[in-house]
Amino acid sequence: MNKWLSCRASESGPWEHREGIRARISELRALLNDRERAHREVGQPERTRKTELLQEAQAELEKAERAISPEHSPRYKRAAHVIVGRIHIDAAHNMLLRVSEGIEVLPLLPGVLAFLREHLSPDDPRLIAALEIEQKASGDAPPSEVQREILLEAMGIARQARIDEAMRVRSFVYIVWWLMLGLTGLAVLVAILGFVDPGIVPLCFAPEVADTAEKVAVCPIGMRSIPEEADPAMISTLVADTAQGADFLIVELVGLVAACIAAAAALRRMRGTSTPFAVPLTLALLKLPTGALTAVLGILLMRGGFVPGLTNLDSSAQIIAWAIIFGYAQQLFTHFVDNRAQSILAVGNAGTTTPTVPTSPLVPATLNREA
Template identity: 35%
Template sequence: MIGIASGRPPRTAWRARARARIAYLEAELEHESARRVRGDRKALVEGMRGHLEKARAAADEDFGWRKPWSGSAAREGVCSNIRSAEVLLIQLVSDEEAAGRASEVMALVKDHMDADDPRRVRLALRLRPIISGDITPSDRDLMARALDAAYSHLDDELARVRSLRNILWAATFLVLFGVVSLALYGWFSPSSLSLCFSPGSGSSRDVDVVCPTAEHHIVQKPGEAKIDPSSKADPTDIVTIEIAGIAGAALTVIASLRRIRGTDSPYMLPLASAVLKLPTGALSAFLGLLLIRGAFVPGLSDLDTRAQVLAWAAAFGAAQHLVTRLVDDRAQMTLSEVGRTTDAVVDPERVAVKEGLPAPAATGSPNGAGPHDEPDGGAREKGEDGEPAPDGAPAHRRSGA
């Protein structure tokens, strides 16, 4: 007896799905184990049992204090062992069951393998004979290898998603570190990073100093030196500007939700892309006001009121979307590449050229099925584009009609 289910309820949805899949594969393994097990099949049975035990252990593992950053490792362990068990199951099932699973294998192969991959093309050429029951040991081996290759391509696609997710989170923490450092520096030395302005006044003795947290109206006595606006800077000025920038960035996050689509990818890439906007908005608000104070923008030097300072901070915080939207586009493109279906290519001559093999003969069935040749000499059903349809689809569907 294998696969005693854990008494604890699953902590996450993916663990619940994984347990259900493991239970199904364990039932399939019990069914196959009940049959007479030859020497070569015994190794496959033991290998599949080992993969399922590892998958269940990974699904039930409690990482303790490492739980917040160990979910990806657990999921990778579960998925990789489940996929390996499914590849072994293809080699264990009977010919009838293997023929029934051929279409499922072909669907996965089409989703994740290149159109001119030799394994995909060979499986497409042999799919009709396999489904009709004319399955050979080499066909079963081809199905197992093609399924394993499809899962490897899926792992590569998910690895790109995971890599981009890690890059976005690392960038978020780096920007956040810079924002916090600026706030701390401004707290302990407010005059060094002053964001106070001194707009013009109608009286030479009156000086107005506008800061993010306060407005000062100073009447100077005759002979006194002109007051430096930086002397009125408050330790909370930079924090206030960054908060206004975060508020502006949050508005763009809400606006960008209309472009986010649901995904079955396990790494929440859209969330990482959205969170990056918040510290970036705080940083862009600080830098924008610093440029205004330095008269970098022609015609815009001094702000007259505290409300104007905060409004410009919020505007610069929202302006970060001009940069981070490129990150959003990259994230959506990466997600769209996972499981992207490609057109079937079943031209045996093209495969022969790529592999350096002799091209198949013009007569007879190109898949070597022999008994399954058509009465007209093995001519295959073709679509309007002249390509054969090996997976049994009607010609009008193969042509895109």
């Protein structure tokens, strides 16, 4: 039991991603061992070259295993170990392609092309060349060494594009997290200042009582009558005295609840993600402090006469009602963040972008050897 609790305490990132990487490592290790047994009877120079490549591939798999181990990936890395593990697996897979004979590359072609279509644009020359190789390849005419190098080049570029996509998602999530933490700290600071000096910027109004000339000070959790002979300075003093330390907290809490409802409603349009980064959860958390702050700011704008005809609310219930509206209205601001998240997650899924990665010299060098 203690061992299980220790493992869960050190777990970092989605457990399914880690197990998927571990399964992929086992699969590739079995393929590498099979290639090693199949190539034992080749000539000594070629066997030495392939043995070295196989050893390098096995070393990459060991690095991937270390990257996803709980000891190497503490919780604060926030699933970065998943991306690192994939990088090492990609390197091992490329080495597997390099040591494979032409006939052994044929079964791998469908997976290679599916991966290229996912991460390269349809007009990318590397994808077009890979499709031509797939059309011409057969059991009687397997991919040549030059064609294999072209596939390796395309795979390297596509894998770099996938890494770039993952890093963009990670950077976006980190930005949203820091923004959420900053807004949360600001909301807490506002609540604390409201407790320390509730009268400095009271969330109160001084409407006139119907059919009389009297006024009343209305706050989120309190009311007080204002004498008819009170001048503006006295009215301000009475309003400030009516304010209570919990006014800001109540308004922020109401805005927070409204933001929770808005976050739940926004989930219907939020597509899930297969990345190890919790993008939907991060976006939902961003709405909470934003709703608390927009509720306070909205009430202050109404108190300052920013909304014509709504400069004086008649009861505490009206103040709370408008705090709900302003808390939900945070969706107007976080909607842009939601759209940005959707656009980042959509990159690469339909092969709409081509990474700007320098072309490797592998293909020209191979062409020179063939010439």
